[in-house]
Every structure is written in C-alpha cells, then in structure tokens.
Amino acid sequence: MKLVQRLVPWILLAIALFILPAILDDFRLNLFGRYFALAITALAIDLIWGYTGLLSLGQGIFFSLGGYAVAMNLMLNTKSEAGGNGIPKFFENYGVEQLPFFWQPFWSPTFTLIALWLIPAIVAGLVGYLIFRNRIKGVYFSIITQAALMVFYHFFNGQQKLINGTNGLKTSTTELFGMLVGSPDMQLWLYRLTVVLLPVAYLICRYFTSGRFGDALIAIRDDEQRLRFTGFNPVPFKTIVFLVAGALCGVSGALYTVQTGIVSPQFMSISNSIEMVIWVAVGGRGTLVGPIIGATLVNYLRSLVSEALPELWLFVQGALFIFVVVLMPDGIYGWFKNGGFRTLLAAFGIAPKARTYPKLDENATALEELS
Amino acid sequence: MELFFSQILDGLSIGSVLLLAATGLSIVFGLMGVINLAHGELMMLGAYVTFVVQSLFKPMGGVIFELYFPVALVLSFIVTALVGVLLERTLIRQLYGRPLETLLATWGVSLILIQLVRSISSAMLMGILIAVALGFLGTRLLRLKIGDKPFFPYLYGVTWAIAGVIGLVSVNALSAIRPLASAWFGPRNIDVTAPKWLQGSWGKIGGIELPGIRIFIILLSIVLLLAMVWFLTKSAWGLRIRAVTQNRQMSNCLGIPTDRVDSITFGIGSGLAGVAGCAITLLGSVGPNLGAAYIVSCFMVIVLGGVGNLLGTILASLILGIIQSVVGSGSLLIVFPNLPPAAKGVVEFFATTSMSLVLVFIFIIAFLQFRPNGMFPQKGRSVEA
Numbered sequence: 001m002k003l004v005q006r007l008v009p010w011i012l013l014a015i016a017l018f019i020l021p022a023i024l025d026d027f028r029l030n031l032f033g034r035y036f037a038l039a040i041t042a043l044a045i046d047l048i049w050g051y052t053g054l055l056s057l058g059q060g061i062f063f064s065l066g067g068y069a070v071a072m073n074l075m076l077n078t079k080s081e082a083g084g085n086g087i088p089k090f091f092e093n094y095g096v097e098q099l100p101f102f103w104q105p106f107w108s109p110t111f112t113l114i115a116l117w118l119i120p121a122i123v124a125g126l127v128g129y130l131i132f133r134n135r136i137k138g139v140y141f142s143i144i145t146q147a148a149l150m151v152f153y154h155f156f157n158g159q160q161k162l163i164n165g166t167n168g169l170k171t172s173t174t175e176l177f178g179m180l181v182g183s184p185d186m187q188l189w190l191y192r193l194t195v196v197l198l199p200v201a202y203l204i205c206r207y208f209t210s211g212r213f214g215d216a217l218i219a220i221r222d223d224e225q226r227l228r229f230t231g232f233n234p235v236p237f238k239t240i241v242f243l244v245a246g247a248l249c250g251v252s253g254a255l256y257t258v259q260t261g262i263v264s265p266q267f268m269s270i271s272n273s274i275e276m277v278i279w280v281a282v283g284g285r286g287t288l289v290g291p292i293i294g295a296t297l298v299n300y301l302r303s304l305v306s307e308a309l310p311e312l313w314l315f316v317q318g319a320l321f322i323f324v325v326v327l328m329p330d331g332i333y334g335w336f337k338n339g340g341f342r343t344l345l346a347a348f349g350i351a352p353k354a355r356t357y358p359k360l361d362e363n364a365t366a367l368e369e370l371s
Numbered sequence: 372m373e374l375f376f377s378q379i380l381d382g383l384s385i386g387s388v389l390l391l392a393a394t395g396l397s398i399v400f401g402l403m404g405v406i407n408l409a410h411g412e413l414m415m416l417g418a419y420v421t422f423v424v425q426s427l428f429k430p431m432g433g434v435i436f437e438l439y440f441p442v443a444l445v446l447s448f449i450v451t452a453l454v455g456v457l458l459e460r461t462l463i464r465q466l467y468g469r470p471l472e473t474l475l476a477t478w479g480v481s482l483i484l485i486q487l488v489r490s491i492s493s494a495m496l497m498g499i500l501i502a503v504a505l506g507f508l509g510t511r512l513l514r515l516k517i518g519d520k521p522f523f524p525y526l527y528g529v530t531w532a533i534a535g536v537i538g539l540v541s542v543n544a545l546s547a548i549r550p551l552a553s554a555w556f557g558p559r560n561i562d563v564t565a566p567k568w569l570q571g572s573w574g575k576i577g578g579i580e581l582p583g584i585r586i587f588i589i590l591l592s593i594v595l596l597l598a599m600v601w602f603l604t605k606s607a608w609g610l611r612i613r614a615v616t617q618n619r620q621m622s623n624c625l626g627i628p629t630d631r632v633d634s635i636t637f638g639i640g641s642g643l644a645g646v647a648g649c650a651i652t653l654l655g656s657v658g659p660n661l662g663a664a665y666i667v668s669c670f671m672v673i674v675l676g677g678v679g680n681l682l683g684t685i686l687a688s689l690i691l692g693i694i695q696s697v698v699g700s701g702s703l704l705i706v707f708p709n710l711p712p713a714a715k716g717v718v719e720f721f722a723t724t725s726m727s728l729v730l731v732f733i734f735i736i737a738f739l740q741f742r743p744n745g746m747f748p749q750k751g752r753s754v755e756a
Contacts, residue, residue: 055471130736134743139406139470143670144736150667151732154725270663274408274478281475314486321479325472326465327528347522 009199016195026184033191033259035299040201040252042279042291044245047205049277050285051214052241053221054137058127058145059249060273061152062120066250067257067267068156069119071169072103073112074181074258078174094161102162116254117247124246125239132238137224146270153268168264171257182261194255198292201248205288208244217241275317281324284331293333377582378697384585384654386692387592391647392665393672393688394599394681395640401678402616402636405463405473409481410669411662413641416454417447417648418657419488422561437566444591447645455641459634481662488659489558494545502538506531560658569653584653591650595643600681602639612636668695668728671735677745686746691731699727 016036021029041063048054075088082088087099105111127148131141157166172182179186208214216237219227224234257263266272283294298320305313328335335341396410407413421443428439458480466473509530517523546552569583603609614622615632623629651657651665672691676683698721721730739745 053471055474130740134739136739136743139400139404139474140674142471142474143406143667143674144739147667147671147674147732147735151729154729158723158725158729270667271482274475277475311486311490314482318479318482318486321482322462322476325476325479326462329472344525347525349522 013195013199017192021188021191026187029191030187030259031300031303032296033187033194034256035296036191036194036198037252037255037259038276038279038299039198039292039295040255041249041276042283042295043201043205043288044248044252045276046280046285046288046291047208047248048241048245050280050287050291051209051221052217052238053224054238054242055142055277056145056242056245057142057270057273057277058149059245059276060268061149062124062246062249063253063256063276064152064156064263064265064267065120065123066116066253067263068163068169069106069112069116069250070254070257071171071174071263072106073109074171074174074176075169076103076107077109077176080173080175090164090167091161096161100162117250120250120253121243121247124249125243128239128242128246129235132235132242146273149268149270149273153265153270156268157265166265168262168266170262172261181258187259190255190258194259197251197255201251202288202292204244204248208241209288213237278317278321278324280331281329282320282331284333284335284337286330287333287337290331290333294331297332375697378700379693380582380585381700382693382696383689384588384692385696386689387589388647388650388654389665389668389672389692390685390688391592391595391650392644393669393676393684394596395643395647396669397673397676397678397680397684398603398612399637399640400673401680402612403463403467403633404470405466406470406477406670407463407637407640408474408478408666409458409484409662410477410641410644411664411666412481412484413451413455413644413662414648414651414665415488415657415659415661416484417451417645418563418652418661419556419561419648420447420450420645421649421652422556422563422657425563437568440566440569444646444649447649448642451645451648452638452642455644456634456638458641459637463637464630464633485659485662488556490554491556492546492552492554494548494551495542497545497551498538498542501541502534505537506534509534556659558659560656562656563652565653588650588653591646595646596681596685599639599643603681608632608635668731671732673745675735675738675745677747680745680747683745683747694731694734695724695727698722698730699724 016032020032024032041059044062045056045059048056087096087103091097091099106115127145131144136144156163159165160167163169172180174181176186181190209217216227216232216234219232220234220237227234253263253267279295279298280291281294282298283292284290301316302313305316324331330338330340392410392414396407400406421440424443424446425439428436428442458477462476462480463473466476510527513523513526513530517526565584569587571583572581601609603613611622611627611632612635614625614627615629619629622632647665648657648661651661668691672684672687675691676685676687698718700722721727
C-alpha cells in the first residue's frame with residue numbers, strides 16, 4: 001500500500017508527460033497545458049487562502065505581470081514583429097518613436113526569466129507588507145486586494161502608448177528559438193515544461209507548508225491574535241507567503257500566456273481573479289493536491305460547457321460557487337479525505353456504519369449470550 | 372471656472388449614487404460582517420425594473436408617462452428589497468460567521484443574476500418555474516416517504532438536480548416556439564428616457580446651469596439618507612438594528628429577534644441599491660455589467676469611511692465622486708492654466724476616467740497607511756474580534 005501510494009504521483013506525471021500527448025490532438029493538449037499552468041496559480045492561492053486564511057481577490061495582478069514579462073521579451077526578439085525603428089509594430093499605431101524605458105531590460109532572455117517571477121514577487125511583497133503592517137485582514141484584505149487589482153487593470157488598460165492597452169500583447173505570432181510560439185511543436189514543448197514545473201511548484205508549496213513555517217501559517221489562519229500574544233510577529237510570515245504566492249502566480253501567468261497566445265488586461269479583470277479562488281475551493285483548500293484537481297476539473301468543465309452552451313457557463317459557475325461554499329466547504333479532495341464518500345455509502349447501506357466503540361457492542365452480545 | 376463647478380456638480384451626483392449604494396452595503400457589513408458582492412447586481416436589477424416600468428408607461432403617453440419615474444423608484448426599491456430578503460433567507464443565513472465564504476457565495480449569485488438578465492426570455496422563465504415547482508413537489512414527496520432515512524439528504528439533492536435538468540430541457544423545448552424564445556433584454560445596453568421635467572436645466576445660480584437630473588439625484592439621496600437616519604435612530608427596528616450591530620449575542624439574549632433584524636436590514640440595504648440603480652438610468656445607458664463598474668467604488672467608500680458609519684460613508688462617497696469627476700475630466704488644467712510643465716504632465720496623465728480611478732485607489736491605499744480603519748473607525752472592544 002505504501003509503495004503504491006508513493007508511486008501514484010510518478011504514474012500521474014508519466015501519464016501527463018507521455019500518454020496525454022499521444023492520445024489528445026494538438027488543440028486538446030494545449031488546453032490541458034493551460035489547465036496545468038492555471039493549477040500553479042491555484043497552488044499559490046491555496047498557500048495564502050487555504051493555509052494562511054488570506055483571501056486575495058487580486059492574484060490576477062501577479063499572474064498578468066508574469067505574462068506581460070514574457071510577452072514583452074518575445075515581442076522584442078521577433079523580427080517579424082519589429083516595425084520601422086526596430087521596436088514592436090503596435091507602437092507605430094500610437095506614434096511612439098522610442099521604446100519606453102521599462103521595455104529595455106526585456107531584450108535579455110536571462111533578465112526575463114528572472115523578471116517573470118521576481119517582479120510579481122516584489123510587487124506582492126510591497127503590497128502585502130503595506131497591508132499587513134496595518135493589521136488589515138479578513139474581508140478588508142479581500143476588498144483592498146481587489147482595489148489593487150483595479151489599479152493595475154485600469155493602468156494596463158488605459159496606457160496604449162506604453163503597453164498596447166486593451167489589445168494586449170500577442171505572443172502566438174512571435175518566435176522563440178527560431179520557432180513560431182503558436183506552432184504545434186513549440187506548444188508541445190511548452191506543455192512539457194508546464195507539466196514539469198507543476199510538481200516543482202507543488203514541492204515549493206510543500207516546503208512552505210511543512211515544518212515550523214507551515215505551522216505558523218496555520219496558526220495565523222486559525223487565530224492570529226493568539227499567535228501574536230505568544231510573541232510571534234505575523235507580518236513577516238504573511239508577507240513572505242504572499243510574496244511566494246505572487247512569484248508562483250507570475251510563473252503560472254507566463255506559462256499560460258505563451259500557451260493561449262496573448263496577454264491582455266482582461267487577465268486582470270475582477271471576475272478572473274475570483275474565479276481562481278473557486279478552483280481552490282472546488283478542489284479542496286488546505287490540501288496541496290486539491291487545488292491541482294480543482295483547477296484542472298473546473299477549467300475542463302468550463303471548456304465543455306462553453307463549447308456546448310456558452311450561455312450556460314455563467315449559471316454553472318455561479319451555482320458552483322454557491323454549491324461548494326454551502327455544501328462542500330472542504331472541496332472534492334477534502335470530502336474524500338474526511339470520509340465523505342464512506343458516509344455516502346453508509347447512508348445507502350452499502351458500507352457498514354462506522355462503529356465508535358466496537359468493544360462495547362461485543363460486550364453487549366457477550367452479556368446477552370451469558371444471560 | 373463655471374466648467375469646474377459643473378464638474379463638481381457631476382462629481383456630487385456620482386457621489387450621491389455611490390452614497391445610496393454604499394449606505395446599504397455599509398449597514399449590512401456593520402451588522403453581519405458580510406460583504407455582498409452581488410450588491411452591484413442588485414443595482415442593475417433596480418435599473419432594469421426602471422426600464423420595465425418605463426416601457427409599460429410608454430404607450431399611455433402624455434402626463435401619465437411623465438409620472439413613471441416616481442413609480443419606478445418605489446418599485447425598484449420593493450423588487451430589489453424582496454430579492455435581498457430572499458437571498459438572505461436562503462443563502463446568507465447558512466453562512467453566518469464565515470464572511471469570506473459569504474463573499475464567494477454572493478459572487479456566485481451575482482454571476483447568475485448577470486446571465487439571467489442577459490438571457491431571460493419567456494421560455495426561460497417558464498423553464499425556471501417548472502424546475503422550481505418540480506423540485507419543491509419532489510422534495511416534499513420525498514420528505515413524506517423517506518424523510519427519516521439516512522440517505523434522504525442525498526436523494527434531496529439528486530431530486531433538485533433532476534428538476535434542474537428537466538427545467539433546462541423544457542427551456543430548450545419551449546425555445547422552439549418563436550415568440551417565447553426571444554430574450555427580453557438581451558446582452559446589449561438599454562436606454563431609459565428621462566421624463567421631461569427632469570431633462571434640461573432647473574434654473575441658474577450665479578451663471579451656473581443646474582441640470583435637472585443631477586440636482587434631482589442629489590436631492591433624492593439627501594431625502595433617502597435623512598429617512599435612513601430617522602429610521603435608524605427613531606424607529607423601533609432601527610434601535611434593534613443598532614443593538615445587534617453593537618453586540619449580536621447580547622441582543623439575542625435580550626430577546627431581539629436577530630434573524631428578523633438581519634432580514635430587514637439586508638432587505639433595506641438591497642432596496643437602497645435598487646434605488647441607486649434606478650438613479651443611474653438617468654445618467655446614461657445601463658447594461659448587465661453595470662454592477663461591476665460601481666461595486667469596487669462602493670467598497671472603497673466603506674474602507675475609506677469606516678464600517679457602519681453613516682457620516683463616514685457620506686464624506687467618503689462625496690470625496691470619491693468629486694475626485695473621480697474633477698480629475699478624470701482634466702478640468703484641473705482649465706482651472707489652473709499656469710501649472711508648471713511637470714505638474715501639467717501628471718494631471719494630463721490621470722485625466723481619463725480609468726486613470727482617475729487609479730489615482731483614487733492609490734490615494735485610498737496611502738490613506739489607510741495612516742488610518743487603517745477608515746476616517747471614522749468603530750470604537751469599543753468588539754472591534755478586534
């Protein structure tokens with residue numbers, strides 16, 4: 001049993017790496033690549049919400065920052081995208097002659113690889129520190145992160161001359177290693193990269209949730225006041241975990257962007273960021289397997305429903321929010337883990353009911369036999 | 372200078388709408404610790420009620436049509452208040468003491484409301500009624516037959532799911548009939564014609580035109596606010612609401628029906644949102660996504676003003692409204708034409724609607740660094756809990 005349990009993750013990884021590419025067509029495989037990229041975001045949200053109790057409605061910021069970092073680098077390094085001055089073509093539409101200064105470092109791929117997680121991490125660290133320092137928590141934290149999201153959304157949406165505004169940056173027509181990013185071969189490699197990075201993200205989250213640091217996070221979630229009274233300062237813990245989550249979201253956003261082929265301010269819309277939370281809630285918060293299951297399942301469901309009946313999706317999503325919150329607060333994984341399935345079987349009389357004191361029952365029958 | 376004042380007037384009227392919406396949100400938040408993300412969608416419902424009333428009055432024409440707006444105001448209050456009470460009774464009550472979960476659940480409600488308004492048609496309404504009727508009948512029957520069995524809750528859920536699927540199928544079947552299938556409102560924006568007595572100017576003060584719509588909205592919010600203050604401070608239920616806001620358990624012990632207080636407060640808060648939605652129809656065309664545009668601003672009003680504090684809500688919403696309108700229109704440049712070039716650049720940078728929002732949010736986050744609990748923080752021991 002132990003051995004089987006240990007083998008499960010490796011089997012899953014092997015399925016994702018070798019079997020899925022063999023049985024799915026390019027389009028479906030690309031979709032699964034996106035789901036797995038989003039699963040990294042779900043892990044990050046689980047880290048701050050499931051473990052630390054901070055419901056952030058602004059993870060879209062970090063997600064998009066990662067996406068924009070990659071997109072800017074790809075734009076700059078693609079010859080076909082370059083206009084007259086050697087800068088991306090879209091600038092011409094707005095009469096911009098010179099590359100804005102913050103684009104300059106993105107010429108370098110090395111810088112971009114670091115920036116796509118470091119910039120979101122720095123932003124998250126700053127925002128987090130400013131919020132946590134003032135002991136803003138609970139619902140207040142949620143709506144302030146949402147406001148921060150709106151700041152970034154309106155900034156990226158309104159600044160055509162700097163970042164192409166509403167249109168976003170298209171990556172599918174750019175080139176990487178001499179290959180078109182949108183081409184099936186490149187997408188296959190990106191899929192493999194995502195599949196490899198997802199377990200890495202999982203391990204990072206496991207590192208942060210185990211041991212003393214993880215205990216502190218759970219203490220913050222369950223009773224921050226008491227943790228403070230015992231002499232801990234929760235601010236650094238919260239800031240660090242928010243920062244790590246921001247970095248993970250950045251990576252996830254970068255992977256998602258190159259697989260969807262575009263990054264736009266829509267990634268930072270309010271609804272997108274709240275949707276990310278529901279993946280975690282459906283999968284099971286406070287566990288690290290749950291978010292991966294949740295993100296994959298919910299997004300798969302989304303693809304299915306939107307292909308069949310696009311109008312229905314918002315209804316389904318809304319119902320999902322209500323259903324999970326009211327009836328299944330532990331999510332799918334938590335439901336199984338807490339014996340929900342066994343209770344269901346027991347209710348229909350298929351499995352025996354759990355007996356709390358089997359010894360007592362035995363004694364009773366023994367007594368009966370005696371008398 | 373006149374332009375500047377008319378911008379301030381614009382700001383005041385936007386602020387008044389925000390005030391109406393935020394007051395409801397703030398009272399509910401103070402009372403139950405619940406943030407209602409569907410509040411913006413309740414505003415949207417209010418706007419659509421106004422549209423329906425207007426469409427019903429239109430054929431009558433003449434003087435009667437001119438009177439549709441007061442009727443719409445009252446009806447939008449009643450309809451959204453009823454929706455709010457329903458929401459509280461069925462959903463929010465289940466989640467008492469779990470504010471973050473309530474946030475998510477109400478977001479689900481808002482998604483459903485948005486799509487409902489977009490795609491509701493006669494066929495869909497019939498389908499929903501069929502599903503609800505079947506669900507109620509089926510579960511009632513189940514409860515009679517096997518209400519005491521351990522698997523009853525699961526079958527209860529399954530019954531509702533089956534009723535839902537039957538409803539969905541019947542919507543599809545009914546949509547085959549042409550006249551039933553067409554959507555009532557559709558995803559596009561709708562326009563409400565303001566009655567004649569609101570259009571145009573209501574006179575001049577010192578050479579400044581007083582646009583009727585703006586003044587009306589400002590007056591409306593003042594009247595409603597005074598009514599709200601009277602209700603909270605002078606009426607019996609207001610007293611109970613304030614008692615429960617201060618200490619829920621103690622009020623419960625003293626025999627105050629806290630669940631009814633919750634329902635009533637939620638209903639009133641939702642009703643105010645409906646009235647705000649009704650007022651928005653005067654400012655421009657409205658669509659299913661109306662809520663999202665206002666909801667974040669409403670939250671900011673609460674954050675800035677402090678929870679459950681009317682004075683803070685008033686000040687914060689007016690400040691936000693005025694900043695948004697004055698900065699966003701760029702009229703600062705006209706008022707101060709002799710700014711140094713650097714400052715001019717900054718003002719121009721923020722002189723669009725979306726960039727003025729950016730400025731407002733930055734301002735709020737900076738403000739919270741000095742006053743983390745808003746302008747007028749709650750006092751007392753219950754604050755930290």
